[in-house]
Amino acid sequence: FRCLFFALNGAFCGWPGTQVPTAKIFSACPGSRVLECRKLLHTVLQGRYLPHSVTREQHQDPTHSSLLRQDATSDPSVVWFFKTQYHAGTRLGTAQSVSRMLMKSQQSQAIATKLLTRPWLYNGRSTAARLYVAVSNAPLRVYVATHVTIVVAPMPYDVDNPCSLVTNLWSKRMPGCRNGVKYQYHAARGTDPVKGHKAEEGQSTTLILKWFPTDAKDHQPDSTITNVLKGNTLEYRQVVLAPKLWSNMLKLMRAVFLKVEANSSATNQQCVPSSSRCSTLYGVDVFIHDDFEVTLLEGNALPTQTGGNFWLDSTLHNYGRLLGMVPTNRTAYADRFRRVVCSCAVVMNAPHPL
Incomplete structure (x- = not known):
């Protein structure tokens, strides 16, 4: 398992138009920072990643x-x-x-x-991606998992049918939109490939993909997916990812956490982990355009287990082994992390730490 990390230093923080913060990002916990993070993920990124x-x-x-x-x-x-x-x-x-x-x-x-009406299509269907990101404190580092969940829309994309763009929603106001049901994988740990359930029309399909940066040029196809759907059986396959799309996703993750941190000092609620060996796990959902640009859909602390227990368990365990720490939102994953007890303490009306 490979994770990419970034530290807040001069080379990393040269994001156009952003005041580089010197403060650390503190981990989120229910009732305090989570509320602010979710709001800020939506509001402070409108200029580039939420333009509409x-x-x-x-x-x-x-x-x-x-x-x-x-x-x-x-x-x-x-x-x-x-x-x-x-x-x-x-x-x-x-x-x-x-x-x-x-x-x-x-x-x-x-x-x-x-x-948006220009999605990146897989087998003629619209897609969205879920990235898992771990943010550690003391020192600040952002780790992006190379295992990415791709959710495929339940029906072929049709420019005249807006329902065909979405991957998982229910709406009574738009006739013809059906509730996308994500696949839940049930596989022994370490199984490769991971076989899923029968793919039915009207259900969205979750593909669990590991993306590998390659030396391909930007003008070449950015992804090659082979034999992912074999008949009606969904199987795990590797995806070769050229630099452009992967780079755009990393830029988005960088912008998300830099901008959230730069604007979070205005909020007087912070959540301080009780141990420096703690981190916060986020699930960040992005929309992929046909030109491989990405748009932020939403970011969540305490992410749900999109893609099934197998892959989130794997991500959490590998973060723990690599970083030697566990998520501060451990209440959701208590059965998987027992070595370190990390809890959150809400600090009211406290100045932003430097």
């Missing part, structure tokens, strides 16, 4: 030039996503219906995102 998104505060502000408000007036049939902080799924609707949902939402961290 509108937050609840922006949409309800009459002085803000809301893209959603413009669409609701000029082209009300345009499709948008609607998400709230504590809602696990995504709602899909027209600009008019999503505008009403955002205006009426009681969730301060609700967000709407315009449907």
Whole structure:
């Protein structure tokens, strides 16, 4: 298992337009930093990685030039996503219906995102990726797992059918959209390849892929997937990833955590791990465009086990062996990490540490 890490130093922090923070990122825990992280992941990255998104505060502000408000007036049939902080799924609707949902939402961290229409396709179907990222404290390091989960839409992509773009949602407002059911793998640890269940139309398919950077040029195909779907049986296969897409994903991870840290000093809630051997695990979901650019969908601390227990268990165990530490959100993984007890202490009204 290979992880990539980055340290906050001059060479790493040369991100255009970003004030490089000298403070450390502290680990998240339920009830404090998690709330702020999820909000910041949505709001501070709008310029590049959420270019077609509108937050609840922006949409309800009459002085803000809301893209959603413009669409609701000029082209009300345009499709948008609607998400709230504590809602696990995504709602899909027209600009008019999503505008009403955002205006009426009681969730301060609700967000709407315009449907993108140029997805990277696998077997003719839209895809999204889940990256697992571990952030350690003292010193600050960000580890990106090379095992990536790819979720494939339940139906072939059709430019005239917005439902075909999404990989996992349920919406009563958009007829024809069916609930995508992710595959859950049941395999003995160490099994390779990992065989999944029968692929049925109307279900989304989760491909667990290990991506290897190659020396391929950017103009060459960025990925080669062979024999992933063999008949109706889903199997694990290696994916060869050229530098462009992998590089874009790493840039996104860098931007996410640098910008969250740069803006988190404004919040007076921090969660300090009780041990320097603790880390926080995040699940970051991204949309892959046909030109291999990436768009942030959402980031979650305490991520759910997307792709099945097997792969998240493997990721957690390998992080533990490599880093010698465990996630601070250990309550979700207590049966897998017992060597170190890491707990969170909420610090109220504390200055941001340097």
